[in-house]
Amino acid sequence: MTLIEMLITLVIGAMILTALGGVVYQGLQFHAAAIERNELSLNGHFAMERMVTALRDTRLLLLPFNDNDSTAWDESVRNVLAVSLPLSTNLDHDGFPDADDDRDGLVDEDLPNGRTKDLTPGIYLIDDDGDGSIDEGTSNFDDDENNSIANEDPINGLDDDNDNTIDEDPGSDMNGDGCPGICGVDDDGDGQIDEGDTADDDEDGFVDEDWYNPLVFYMDNTTLKERTPVPWDEDGNGNVGGRDFISSDIADNVSLFRVERISRGNGRATLVDITLELTGPNGDTITLHSRTRVGGGS
Numbered sequence: 001m002t003l004i005e006m007l008i009t010l011v012i013g014a015m016i017l018t019a020l021g022g023v024v025y026q027g028l029q030f031h032a033a034a035i036e037r038n039e040l041s042l043n044g045h046f047a048m049e050r051m052v053t054a055l056r057d058t059r060l061l062l063l064p065f066n067d068n069d070s071t072a073w074d075e076s077v078r079n080v081l082a083v084s085l086p087l088s089t090n091l092d093h094d095g096f097p098d099a100d101d102d103r104d105g106l107v108d109e110d111l112p113n114g115r116t117k118d119l120t121p122g123i124y125l126i127d128d129d130g131d132g133s134i135d136e137g138t139s140n141f142d143d144d145e146n147n148s149i150a151n152e153d154p155i156n157g158l159d160d161d162n163d164n165t166i167d168e169d170p171g172s173d174m175n176g177d178g179c180p181g182i183c184g185v186d187d188d189g190d191g192q193i194d195e196g197d198t199a200d201d202d203e204d205g206f207v208d209e210d211w212y213n214p215l216v217f218y219m220d221n222t223t224l225k226e227r228t229p230v231p232w233d234e235d236g237n238g239n240v241g242g243r244d245f246i247s248s249d250i251a252d253n254v255s256l257f258r259v260e261r262i263s264r265g266n267g268r269a270t271l272v273d274i275t276l277e278l279t280g281p282n283g284d285t286i287t288l289h290s291r292t293r294v295g296g297g298s
Contacts, residue, residue, distance in 0.1 A: 036280040040253065044278045044288045047224050047251035051217055055272050055292040057086035059108070062214050063128060064261040065144065066164040075130045075165075076261040081272070082123055083294075084108065085213040091230055098231045101240070102209040110201040112208035113141040113151060113172045118242025121145045123214050143169040151176075172199035172208050211242065217250075217259075224251040224276070255279040256287075270294045 055061070063082035065075040087097040087107065096103045102110070114120070121137035122128030122145040129145045141150035144163070152161040153169040154176030161169065170176070180196045180203050181187030187203040199207040213229040227247045234244040256277035263270050272292050279285045 036282055036284045037286060040278040040280050040284060040286045043251045043253070044276055044286055047254075048274065048276055048288045048290055050226060050250055051081060051274055052290050052292050054083050054086060054215055054217075055081075055294055056296045057088055058083035058215070058295060059087075060084040060212070061261065061270055061272065061294045062123065062212065063126070063216075064259055065129065065168065066261060066263050068129075068146075068163040068165070070163070071129075071131070073130055076263075078130055078259050079219050079257045080126060081217040081259045081274070082126065082214045085215045085229055089215075089228070091228075092232060094231075098229065099213050101211060101213070101231070102206070104202075104204065104210075106202065106210065108210060108212055110204075110206070110208060110210040111170055111172065111174050112199075112211055114242075115143050115170060115212045116214055116242040117208075117211040123216065124243055126216060126218065141171070172201075174201045214242070219254065219257050222252065222254050223249050224254045224257055226250045251276070251278060253278050253280055255285065262291075269296065 061083055063080055064078040067074055067076045085097075085099040087099060089098045090096065091098055094103075097107065099107045116123055118124035119140050120135040121140060121142040122135060125134060127134050127145075128143075131145075133145075135145070137145055137147050139150040142148065143150070144153070144165070146163065148161065151169060151171030153163075153165075153167055154160065155167040155170045155174045156176060157166065159166050175182065177183045178198055179194045180198055180200045181194065184193060186193050187201075190203070192203075194203075196203055196205060197207050202210075215229065216227040218225055218227065225247050227245050229242070229245045231240060232244065233240055234246065237243070254276065256275060258275040260273040261270060262273055270293075272294060274290045274292070276288045277285060
């Protein structure tokens with residue numbers, strides 16, 4: 001083989017290797033992108049399933065509120081979702097749902113002045129009304145954070161404060177009728193009517209012992225978190241209440257989390273529309289969407 005032939009062979013070989021290198025590099029890029037999309041999809045579907053299951057199993061949608069015509073922002077479209085803790089949750093394995101705070105077999109039947117018992121307006125550390133401020137207000141019992149008087153919307157099926165959301169700010173006399181339990185009714189079946197304190201909604205001799213336990217999904221930078229109330233003294237203040245919870249990350253790289261409350265009226269169940277978008281480090285994006293009936297079961 002002459003020198004010229006050798007050089008020609010080397011040039012051709014280099015060209016082939018360069019072409020193969022480009023193909024291999026492109027293949028590795030496609031493989032990495034596929035892995036990223038798969039991870040985004042798995043994370044997104046896991047997070048969406050957590051929220052959809054919570055909505056189906058809950059008894060009450062706490063956030064978002066309905067739109068309030070007297071404000072300049074949209075309360076029903078938020079980046080936070082809060083529901084009352086489903087009855088299937090029993091973290092301390094005591095045979096009672098964690099939502100049954102007084103372990104009497106009933107749930108959410110004797111609310112305190114602040115319905116989540118966390119000594120802050122609305123839900124602790126959450127912007128309930130979507131005005132950009134957290135836990136603001138002049139009263140710790142202002143459940144809807146509207147800077148108005150507290151306890152202005154008892155649980156009676158009416159929109160007492162004309163904000164387009166019903167029963168969202170009750171007092172310790174939950175239905176606001178001035179009687180223990182329901183006026184004229186033997187609530188606890190003991191043969192007596194309206195006995196005890198007006199704040200004793202179940203007429204069992206105790207007051208304010210069973211509150212709403214909010215299960216909250218919210219954003220922390222680009223991480224979607226799930227906040228679960230626990231039936232023990234997690235914050236170490238000597239009492240169990242609305243500030244006792246654990247938080248966990250359920251999705252990273254979240255570029256959009258949109259929750260919309262859709263109230264249909266005429267006694268029909270409320271719907272919640274959720275859009276979840278995840279964007280990976282290389283720019284790959286997946287978008288998930290769900291519309292779920294509140295309390296619809298599985």
